[in-house]
Amino acid sequence: MNKNRCFIVGAGEFSCRVLPSKHDYIIAADGGYSELIARGITPDIVIGDFDSLGHVPEHPNIAQYQADKDDTDMMLAVKHGLAKGCSIFVIDGGLGGRLDHTLANIQILAHIAQSGARGYLIGRDICVTAVKDGAVRFAPGLSSRISVFCAGDKAEGVMLDGLKYPLDGATLTCDYPVGVSNEFTGAPATVAVRSGTLIITWAGGLETIDLDGI
Numbered sequence: 001m002n003k004n005r006c007f008i009v010g011a012g013e014f015s016c017r018v019l020p021s022k023h024d025y026i027i028a029a030d031g032g033y034s035e036l037i038a039r040g041i042t043p044d045i046v047i048g049d050f051d052s053l054g055h056v057p058e059h060p061n062i063a064q065y066q067a068d069k070d071d072t073d074m075m076l077a078v079k080h081g082l083a084k085g086c087s088i089f090v091i092d093g094g095l096g097g098r099l100d101h102t103l104a105n106i107q108i109l110a111h112i113a114q115s116g117a118r119g120y121l122i123g124r125d126i127c128v129t130a131v132k133d134g135a136v137r138f139a140p141g142l143s144s145r146i147s148v149f150c151a152g153d154k155a156e157g158v159m160l161d162g163l164k165y166p167l168d169g170a171t172l173t174c175d176y177p178v179g180v181s182n183e184f185t186g187a188p189a190t191v192a193v194r195s196g197t198l199i200i201t202w203a204g205g206l207e208t209i210d211l212d213g214i
Helices: 032-038 073-083 099-114
Strands: 005-009 025-029 045-048 062-064 088-092 118-122 127-132 135-138 145-161 167-173 189-192 195-202
Touching: 005 032, 005 073, 025 032, 025 073, 045 073, 073 088, 073 099, 088 099, 099 118, 099 127, 099 145, 099 195, 127 135
Parallel strands: 005 025, 005 088, 025 045, 045 062, 088 118
Antiparallel strands: 118 127, 127 195, 135 189, 145 167, 145 189, 145 195
């Protein structure tokens, strides 16, 4: 498969801030199917136990699972995309709604990063990503807030450049939120970590990210 970007729509709050293109590999995770169909978008595959959707949809490519399973429908969708060779994941319908599923989806971002790919959760007024042993670069002109959290025991060699409160070679831990509520300054900004995984949240869309720089 030559589609590099996987676009997944889940059963959470659908932001509709970004829609998949014909070049994306599109996955509907359970209830996300209805959001796609309502917008005239046919997914490449529909995955889930269909407890959120309430029925098994009529689609030529269905992967149905029992409700009693270890993986969430979103994790099943991500695993499928990774197996297809996708390296960028854009996930809508994965924030808001149930807090436990929101936290699970943020953990899934860390799993994507651990797998050597990059994932983005798109919400109505926020985006979330995870980076492992690497960097995320933001375009100039932003003036909103950004927060950085450690995913795992510790993240070493953390660098925040172009933000109101910079860091250079810092160590962040999972039990102390020193990176919360930072601010863009309008300059190009970079969040980097030498060793470990960071969760990054910011007010803005994918247009603020240098996707070629991942």
